[in-house]
Amino acid sequence: MLFPRIINAYLKSSTVCFSLLAFFCVALVAVLPVSAGENANAAKHKYGEWEKPDYCGSSCHVDIYQQWKQSMMSQSYTHHWDEIEYFKLAIPHAEKDEIVAEVKEGCNGCHAPMSLLVGDVPPPRPEENSRANEGVHCDFCHTITGYDGELPFNFNYVVDPGDTKHGPRENPESPAHETFKSDFLASADFCGICHNEKDSYGMWVKSTHLEWKEGPYAAEGVRCHDCHMTNAKSVTASMGPEYEDARQHLFHGAHDPGKVRGVVELRIHPDVNEAEPGEAVKFTVALFNQKTGHKFPTGSVEDRILWLHVEATDAAGKAYHLPVDKKGFEGEEYTIGSDVLAYQDMGIALDDPDFKGVQRDGIPIGNRIFRMPYFDPQGRMTIQQWYTKSFGVDYRIGPRETKLETFSFELPDDVEPGQMKITATLNYQLLVKPVADFLGVPEEESAIMEVNNHSTYLEVLP
Ligand code: HEC
Ligand code: HEC
Ligand code: HEC
Numbered sequence: 001m002l003f004p005r006i007i008n009a010y011l012k013s014s015t016v017c018f019s020l021l022a023f024f025c026v027a028l029v030a031v032l033p034v035s036a037g038e039n040a041n042a043a044k045h046k047y048g049e050w051e052k053p054d055y056c057g058s059s060c061h062v063d064i065y066q067q068w069k070q071s072m073m074s075q076s077y078t079h080h081w082d083e084i085e086y087f088k089l090a091i092p093h094a095e096k097d098e099i100v101a102e103v104k105e106g107c108n109g110c111h112a113p114m115s116l117l118v119g120d121v122p123p124p125r126p127e128e129n130s131r132a133n134e135g136v137h138c139d140f141c142h143t144i145t146g147y148d149g150e151l152p153f154n155f156n157y158v159v160d161p162g163d164t165k166h167g168p169r170e171n172p173e174s175p176a177h178e179t180f181k182s183d184f185l186a187s188a189d190f191c192g193i194c195h196n197e198k199d200s201y202g203m204w205v206k207s208t209h210l211e212w213k214e215g216p217y218a219a220e221g222v223r224c225h226d227c228h229m230t231n232a233k234s235v236t237a238s239m240g241p242e243y244e245d246a247r248q249h250l251f252h253g254a255h256d257p258g259k260v261r262g263v264v265e266l267r268i269h270p271d272v273n274e275a276e277p278g279e280a281v282k283f284t285v286a287l288f289n290q291k292t293g294h295k296f297p298t299g300s301v302e303d304r305i306l307w308l309h310v311e312a313t314d315a316a317g318k319a320y321h322l323p324v325d326k327k328g329f330e331g332e333e334y335t336i337g338s339d340v341l342a343y344q345d346m347g348i349a350l351d352d353p354d355f356k357g358v359q360r361d362g363i364p365i366g367n368r369i370f371r372m373p374y375f376d377p378q379g380r381m382t383i384q385q386w387y388t389k390s391f392g393v394d395y396r397i398g399p400r401e402t403k404l405e406t407f408s409f410e411l412p413d414d415v416e417p418g419q420m421k422i423t424a425t426l427n428y429q430l431l432v433k434p435v436a437d438f439l440g441v442p443e444e445e446s447a448i449m450e451v452n453n454h455s456t457y458l459e460v461l462p
């Protein structure tokens with residue numbers, strides 16, 4: 001056993017013994033639930049303090065309302081996958097394990113923020129049509145005044161619901177409410193309040209804002225808004241003036257195939273232009289992330305996969321699947337499609353301690369996967385971000401980063417002479433399919449979205 005041996009080694013010297021004590025203290029602190037995310041105002045408000053979104057949107061902010069309704073922001077509580085994860089996994093798990101007990105309330109801090117602040121947790125199921133269903137809505141965002149602490153994360157918003165709505169302009173005339181020009185809403189920190197999440201083990205399980213902050217766009221002053229709430233010439237209220245730079249409430253992200261399409265540009269080339277059967281040819285694929293301001297995938301990284309499929313077709317139409325060449329970095333096995341089981345920790349919530357897990361990837365074996373694996377306290381891969389104690393290798397594609405992947409292919413003896421076409425396709429999935437199927441998540445959540453493809457040719461000599 002490794003552990004007692006380490007302890008014995010430590011006990012050999014009394015100075016190291018001291019560091020052992022320190023080690024245990026640190027370990028203890030790391031295990032205690034972090035309370036920073038608990039909002040100081042939880043259970044101190046009433047639903048009646050916030051206007052309903054259809055009040056804001058039925059006759060005044062008509063277009064903004066329709067845009068918001070189409071976005072995920074309006075579905076943050078009603079979206080079926082969220083409902084499944086919260087009620088089927090998170091709540092039962094929270095009730096069994098003190099370390100993660102906080103999530104019973106905490107999930108709502110970002111997904112049904114009013115419910116957290118009024119103390120209505122868990123909120124009624126979406127089918128009961130309570131005010132939790134309004135999700136992240138107009139009056140919630142427009143009465144946020146700042147955040148508590150050093151960094152925006154874990155719903156540490158400061159709210160001041162009431163007649164004064166915070167927005168981008170000085171004194172716009174509104175017959176319905178007072179206005180206050182807020183620079184805070186215009187900042188990326190505002191988004192970070194809900195787009196950074198630290199779990200009970202102190203892991204940054206969601207870090208879209210932090211990724212952005214250390215990337216090239218933040219340095220250039222390109223904010224979240226510039227890609228997700230773009231400006232256009234329009235009115236912002238039906239009775240108001242037209243503005244050149246009216247903020248569109250698109251909030252389009254990973255659920256919009258049009259936003260995902262083309263995020264990464266692909267090019268594939270061979271190292272030679274002609275080859276004979278039995279000869280080895282090496283193909284190189286360059287993947288350039290030209291569209292995201294953070295890593296790709298970002299956000300719910302525990303669920304998302306992005307993978308590269310390379311296939312060659314000879315002149316007779318026979319197809320060959322090319323597995324990626326290994327690079328040899330630590331943890332690489334999690335970045336290559338494989339036939340193994342994972343996600344056994346769902347067994348805790350499902351009352352099945354012997355749960356064997358489901359397929360880890362559900363994609364062709366040997367394909368490169370761009371992801372960052374999340375591990376539970378037992379070191380098993382998990383999609384339960386609240387139960388994450390460590391991360392594996394971060395093999396996502398950063399903003400403006402280019403990654404190269406190679407595929408070595410020995411032409412088979414029976415390959416058909418003539419032109420061979422080799423195509424690289426980059427696919428994306430919001431939720432790994434075996435997990436989606438196991439939990440009964442609607443199919444669109446595991447539908448394959450093609451990000452891009454590119455082809456090259458090789459002349460196969462007789
Ligand atoms: C009060 C919390 C909160 C704030 C503030 C917030 N968001 Fe969100 N946002 C959410 C939640 C929760 C979702 C997830 C909805 C779902 O899928 O359940 C979301 C979803 C999104 C999505 C869609 C993601 C997808 O998968 O398609 C985008 C894009 C987005 N937010 C951008 C922003 C930007 C930009 C800002 C700042 C201007 C912002 N958000 C501020 C909570 C928030
Ligand atoms: C340069 C443009 C750009 C900037 C800046 C940018 N994003 Fe994005 N964002 C994208 C694109 C493109 C996608 C779609 C691909 C993807 O899912 O990453 C996206 C996706 C998202 C998603 C969906 C992620 C998921 O998997 O559910 C969220 C949430 C999001 N962005 C929030 C933000 C926030 C918050 C900021 C600022 C801190 C920000 N974005 C800055 C371009 C941008
Ligand atoms: C996730 C938070 C969020 C939600 C939800 C949200 N907004 Fe906004 N809204 C913003 C931000 C951020 C801005 C722009 C701030 C800036 O650029 O300074 C904005 C700007 C506005 C503006 C001013 C636009 C302009 O260009 O003058 C209006 C009006 C507005 N929102 C109304 C609404 C209405 C109505 C809804 C609901 C249908 C809504 N908002 C939902 C965050 C939000």
Ligand code: HEC
Binds near residue numbers: 106
């Ligand atoms: C700090 C804010 C925050 C907390 C706390 C939070 N979420 Fe989320 N959640 C988000 C945001 C923002 C997104 C969407 C965008 C993304 O992927 O980044 C999201 C996405 C999701 C998704 C994926 C939606 C999709 O369609 O892919 C599920 C499911 C979900 N959350 C469930 C939960 C559950 C269950 C909890 C509690 C254990 C929880 N969330 C806690 C902010 C939060």
